Amino acid sequence: AGHQFGTFVPQLGDGRALLLGEITDVNGEKKDIQLKGSGRTPFSRNGDGRATLGPVLREYLISEYMNAINIPTTRSLAAISTGETIIRETKLPGALLVRVASSHVRIGTFQYFYARQMDAELKVLADYIIAKHYPSALSKENPYLDLFRQIVKRQADLVSDWMSIGFIHGVMNTDNTSVTGETIDYGPCAFMDRFQFDKVFSSIDHTGRYSYQNQPKIILWNLSRLAETMLTLIDANIDVAVKKMQELLSEFPKLYEDLWVKKMSGRLALIKSKNSDRILVENFLKLLHDKNLDFNTSFYLLVYLLGEDELIDALPLDHQQTIKNIKASDWHNTWKKRLDPEMVDKKALEKRLKLKNPIAFPRNHLVEKALNSAIYEGNLQPFKDLLKGLMNPFLERSLDDPFAHPPNPNEEVTQTFCGT
Secondary structure, eight states, rough: OOTTTTTEEEEOOOOEEEEEEEEEESSOOOOEEEEBBBBTTTOOOOOOOOOHHHHHHHHHHHHHHHHHHOBBBBBEEEEEEEEEEEESSEEEEEEEEEEEEEEOHHHHHHHHHHHOEEEOOOEEHHHHHHHHHHHGGGGSSSSHHHHHHHHHHHHHHHHHHHHHTTEEOOOOOGGGGGGTOOOOOOOOOOOOOOTTTTTOOOOTTTOOOGGGGOOOOOOOOHHHHHHHHHHHOOOOOHHHHHHHHOOOOOOOOHHHHHHHHHHHHTTOOOOSTTTTTTHHHHHHHHHHHHHTTTTHHHHHHHGGGOOHHHHTTTTTTTHHHHHHHHHHHHHHHHHHHHHGGGGGHHHHHHHHHHHOOOOOOOOHHHHHHHHHHHHHHHOOOHHHHHHHHHHHHOOOTTTGGGSSSSSOTTTTTOOOOOOO
């Protein structure tokens, strides 16, 4: 079940995904193996249950990149061409994704049983999740309350990761929210180029519900829906259970903000974040928004503000302009003053900036070019080249590198699509 764009749907189900089972990996951890696009399931709702090559390669690429930058995610074990022709708006090549996850249980899984008042089944589900993913909860006075507390922490950590790198999930429905805190379902997701607080890419998000700036609010809303399903597990007295859950949910905003400030201030080369660094981060984002600057590249270019002007003059013109915009701002002086206590070794500071700010990320126009080459020309080489570059996100590159530049106006991707 699940809330899709805020509307509750009492029965959902994967129309094109098949869970094969669970295996133990080389580290002794249990993992789910799932096929996406293998054919019709009982939940296909008259669909064909197939997947086309584009969405399969897209999820493979972006999920593996997320893993490369240490953001919790499902993994893509394989992308397989099926040899079939799939009918969508046009004829497209068929493909299959083999997905690996620590779990495929979502908030919507809890909602399915809650909607049917199946309290016994809810307890079985919660016990399974605790035993497999949150065993430390077993030692607590109220294991179910601690389970919820840990899920809240993982989601705060995950969404603060997304926000720090400019990732927009695009479809944060409760059935797309994993209880293990892994990024799951890469349908219309995208990374921002030029920074805008209200940026939306998904073609089906007509109201901006899942815009970049709304993601922290939405995950709290989703966690509130999970809390509703667990009340009978928390306490026999529902009023008591509601109060306990409200207390945990009220901790989310500070928990999230502390994580977000720490990660964002790290991108500004600050070792120990202070309370005042929140304003420093917010003002930098406001500068990027007002000047329409490229999000990730602007962080990467901060290293050039530590050096000599001669180095800046040798850069490509668009990078020179970005640096000039930052350097001319009041924010630049505030940042330099904040760095003074930490600027013991300029080389160490430069290294810190480069370690926290990857120049390689899945720019939408580069992804689209690689996918179109695979889909319409049968040429996988551009995709393989792009994947190889993304697997080394922190590799130092020339600023003439395609990863370092936002798209030209004629290359810009303004909408992304689910692919179902």
